[in-house]
Amino acid sequence: MIAPHFRRVLATPVALVFVFCVACGNSSPATSGNRTLIVEKVFTIDSMDPARGVSSTAILVDSSVYDKLLYVNPHDLSKPYPDLATSFTASADGTTYTFKLRQGVKFASGNPFTSADVVFSLTRLAGIKSTPAALMSGLTVTAPDPYTVVISAKTPTPAIPVEMTQYNSVILDSKLLQQNGGSTDTTDKAEAFLNGPNMAGSGPYYIQSVDLTSQFVLKANPNYWGTKPAYSTVIVRNVPPATQSLDIQDGQAGLALDISQQAAAGLNSSVNVVTAPTLDQGLLYMSADAPLTSNQDFRDAVKLGIDYQGLLSLVGKGTIQSAGFVPVGTLGALPSSDAPTRDVNAAKAALAKVGVTNPTFTITYATDINTDGVLLSTLGAKIQSDLKEVGITVILKGQPISVVLPAVEAGKVQAWLNVNSADYPDPSDFLFLAPGSYMAGWFHWITGMDPAIDPLFTAASTAIQPADRDAAYKALAQAMNTKGYALFLFQPGRALVEAKSVHADVNVFTFVDLGSVT
Numbered sequence: 001m002i003a004p005h006f007r008r009v010l011a012t013p014v015a016l017v018f019v020f021c022v023a024c025g026n027s028s029p030a031t032s033g034n035r036t037l038i039v040e041k042v043f044t045i046d047s048m049d050p051a052r053g054v055s056s057t058a059i060l061v062d063s064s065v066y067d068k069l070l071y072v073n074p075h076d077l078s079k080p081y082p083d084l085a086t087s088f089t090a091s092a093d094g095t096t097y098t099f100k101l102r103q104g105v106k107f108a109s110g111n112p113f114t115s116a117d118v119v120f121s122l123t124r125l126a127g128i129k130s131t132p133a134a135l136m137s138g139l140t141v142t143a144p145d146p147y148t149v150v151i152s153a154k155t156p157t158p159a160i161p162v163e164m165t166q167y168n169s170v171i172l173d174s175k176l177l178q179q180n181g182g183s184t185d186t187t188d189k190a191e192a193f194l195n196g197p198n199m200a201g202s203g204p205y206y207i208q209s210v211d212l213t214s215q216f217v218l219k220a221n222p223n224y225w226g227t228k229p230a231y232s233t234v235i236v237r238n239v240p241p242a243t244q245s246l247d248i249q250d251g252q253a254g255l256a257l258d259i260s261q262q263a264a265a266g267l268n269s270s271v272n273v274v275t276a277p278t279l280d281q282g283l284l285y286m287s288a289d290a291p292l293t294s295n296q297d298f299r300d301a302v303k304l305g306i307d308y309q310g311l312l313s314l315v316g317k318g319t320i321q322s323a324g325f326v327p328v329g330t331l332g333a334l335p336s337s338d339a340p341t342r343d344v345n346a347a348k349a350a351l352a353k354v355g356v357t358n359p360t361f362t363i364t365y366a367t368d369i370n371t372d373g374v375l376l377s378t379l380g381a382k383i384q385s386d387l388k389e390v391g392i393t394v395i396l397k398g399q400p401i402s403v404v405l406p407a408v409e410a411g412k413v414q415a416w417l418n419v420n421s422a423d424y425p426d427p428s429d430f431l432f433l434a435p436g437s438y439m440a441g442w443f444h445w446i447t448g449m450d451p452a453i454d455p456l457f458t459a460a461s462t463a464i465q466p467a468d469r470d471a472a473y474k475a476l477a478q479a480m481n482t483k484g485y486a487l488f489l490f491q492p493g494r495a496l497v498e499a500k501s502v503h504a505d506v507n508v509f510t511f512v513d514l515g516s517v518t
Contacts, residue, residue: 035232037255043212045057048212050066051124052131054131063513064513065206066200093156095155096151097161099164114147118171119149127184167509173201199221206218213238215238218234253499260495278492279422280420283420285439285486293361303340303347304340304346307342319493322491324474326430331427342386360394365396419492456476
């Protein structure tokens with residue numbers, strides 16, 4: 001998985017190869033009673049239990065099966081939109097949020113939705129202590145009546161509403177879960193139930209059948225409270241990218257989610273390619289307690305030596321350069337003018353101050369992670385070539401993420417090339433990258449090491465008003481850029497390929513909302 005612990009897992013380039021004889025219904029009459037949508041994706045699955053899973057396949061499927069209190073509108077990331085909650089209010093001190101719930105909602109099982117389901121689901125998320133439980137850290141959930149929920153924090157937490165748009169905060173049918181081993185503590189045994197066919201959600205689809213290695217079959221939820229989905233059946237199949245390219249062109253699939261932008265450019269006119277910018281970030285994090293990378297001049301040489309525009313070209317259309325730890329398009333993001341630029345002469349001058357002849361350092365990366373079809377090995381090779389021009393020898397160390405992540409978390413890597421995946425459009429989602437948080441700790445950048453930065457971290461994490469938050473996050477980002485332990489390289493664009501008869505929007509957090517595909 002991708003760090004931090006509960007970040008989404010991007011697709012891997014490895015998939016099981018199999019053959020299906022499933023008729024694609026994308027050319028069927030436009031009625032919800034008989035239309036079938038075939039979606040092809042490389043499966044990455046840790047758990048389909050929303051309180052445990054962080055994989056991209058779980059997010060794609062579960063986001064169309066379960067609802068949340070609020071959701072992110074892919075056309076407007078500036079605020080959360082009503083979902084199971086119709087409205088919310090905040091206390092002046094930013095510690096208490098009161099949500100009014102939608103009435104008349106039923107789960108796919110037929111059980112009515114009430115505040116008890118919200119309390120159960122969010123308390124379970126915290127109580128089973130799986131990695132996504134971090135979302136509920138310091139929060140408590142109560143219900144004064146069947147259609148009101150109060151979420152309280154120990155300290156000001158202005159991001160609570162937008163945090164409730166994150167995939168792991170979905171609301172489950174508490175009655176059905178408890179009948180199938182669900183509980184709100186570590187005795188919970190509902191994962192097996194949620195990994196199989198179930199009707200525990202209130203979303204546009206329910207899971208009719210599952211093979212975790214090959215396909216999911218989703219059926220339209222007859223009790224869905226919202227706009228009925230255009231397709232009565234959605235089949236999500238595990239297919240490698242090369243086969244996706246063939247299937248989408250010959251009508252065997254309606255959506256393909258893992259075709260790189262470079263490959264998509266070569267597809268025929270039978271398909272549309274839909275792109276959108278993301279808040280994901282490619283980054284290079286360097287250790288504060290390792291030879292060379294602990295030296296400010298060496299980090300400056302690396303920062304000045306990287307060809308950022310070349311990296312953007314490698315990743316593909318729609319990719320933009322990051323200017324700091326808060327992605328462009330989010331409150332608190334630095335202007336593009338603050339982004340680093342390549343200056344080989346300045347990089348050589350900085351390296352000369354280090355006083356080491358022919359310096360060598362190691363960049364570790366995961367071999368089974370890619371960003372929109374571009375492997376980290378490709379990006380690493382580009383950085384290796386760039387820094388060779390400066391006089392720095394880079395050793396690339398590629399291993400499976402199952403090997404890399406424990407070493408990173410133990411603080412045993414000199415530098416890490418990775419892609420961080422955003423969960424929701426708020427700067428607090430990226431605070432884990434800053435000194436004073438756990439990921440910076442993996443690279444020994446800890447509280448007290450940079451006394452001037454510590455109060456900036458506190459100010460960013462406690463500011464309440466939007467203008468104050470914007471200023472605080474920008475100040476922290478500028479200070480982090482000066483130190484240069486973390487270099488924020490790019491924000492990839494995301495592409496999905498659709499048949500001409502299919503119309504979908506890219507959602508940068510769930511990839512595509514299957515319930516809204518027409």
